[in-house]
């Protein structure tokens with residue numbers, strides 16, 4: 001059985017958790033989910049989403065000790081469900097919180113964990129079941145028995161194959177590496193309520209308070225269907241008028257390179273990349289962004305990229321599906337004028 005730690009976002013199952021469930025189904029069945037929630041949280045929509053993803057059982061853990069996030073306590077709860085169910089594999093999204101919890105679980109059980117998996121395949125016994133979107137090619141490291149995981153490291157600059165030889169196998173799924181797909185047959189998603197038993201020691205480090213950043217938190221960037229990007233080519237803090245207007249015109253949001261945030265031209269929550277947000281819009285329009293590997297790590301899941309850049313050899317231009325070679329301060333107004341004409 002595969003156990004998946006899932007997270008709730010805005011009352012529903014987080015997109016990255018849907019991705020993790022789709023990934024987990026590829027590893028074998030049945031798939032069960034564990035969700036941790038503060039008392040009184042409405043989990044009905046998330047449970048319904050689990051059913052769509054083919055989940056057989058949802059282990060719903062709630063209790064007053066879960067009101068504030070404490071990695072060790074949450075990990076102890078997940079480890080308890082893992083032991084109770086006897087799951088062979090524990091999967092979660094690669095979100096910051098889920099990664100932290102699974103790392104704690106792995107440390108408690110003294111087993112390895114693979115973060116940011118793209119694909120996984122059992123080796124040594126059956127190699128039929130494959131997680132992720134494509135069957136993993138022979139990587140030459142298939143000696144031994146366990147789960148062979150292909151995973152992103154160094155912000156996606158390198159893809160590594162690693163063998164998880166321990167049971168349970170513990171892994172997180174790289175954000176947006178898998179398209180969430182409904183299961184062919186919905187799962188029963190029967191809810192089992194679990195009362196957490198948390199040791200006081202596990203609550204020594206917990207979140208004391210949360211202060212939303214002024215101006216946003218990057219959440220809209222990760223969910224946006226259209227992102228208009230801007231880099232050093234914007235020229236300065238006053239160079240974003242066209243980018244803002246184009247994003248508004250296309251019903252999207254603005255995402256920027258690290259140069260832009262480091263120079264203080266725009267706030268950090270707008271940054272795309274290895275140390276910013278990972279986006280997967282239908283359309284990404286990076287303007288004056290070179291496409292350094294750290295930026296690419298955050299935007300490579302975009303479905304279509306149209307780059308605007310003065311340099312025809314810039315990596316972003318060569319990797320994009322379409323490119324307009326020219327000055328963004330001339331190209332963007334021309335696009336806006338053309339869109340205005342179309343009404």
Ligand SMILES: Cc1cc2nc3c(=O)[nH]c(=O)nc-3n(C[C@H](O)[C@H](O)[C@H](O)COP(=O)(O)OP(=O)(O)OC[C@H]3O[C@@H](n4cnc5c(N)ncnc54)[C@H](O)[C@@H]3O)c2cc1C
Nearest residue numbers: 231232233257258273274275288289290294295309310328
């Ligand atoms: C550990 C680490 C983490 C990092 N994390 C991130 C990250 O999360 N996100 C990120 O973005 N970067 C990150 N970086 C930085 C990254 O390496 C690059 O330095 C950065 O992405 C470059 O930003 P840029 O493309 O805006 O600037 P540049 O590399 O200077 O490129 C500017 C581009 O604009 C073009 N241009 C100039 N003028 C115009 C114009 N008028 N019209 C059109 N095009 C024009 C140029 O041809 C060029 O291609 C990280 C670096 C490190 C070491």
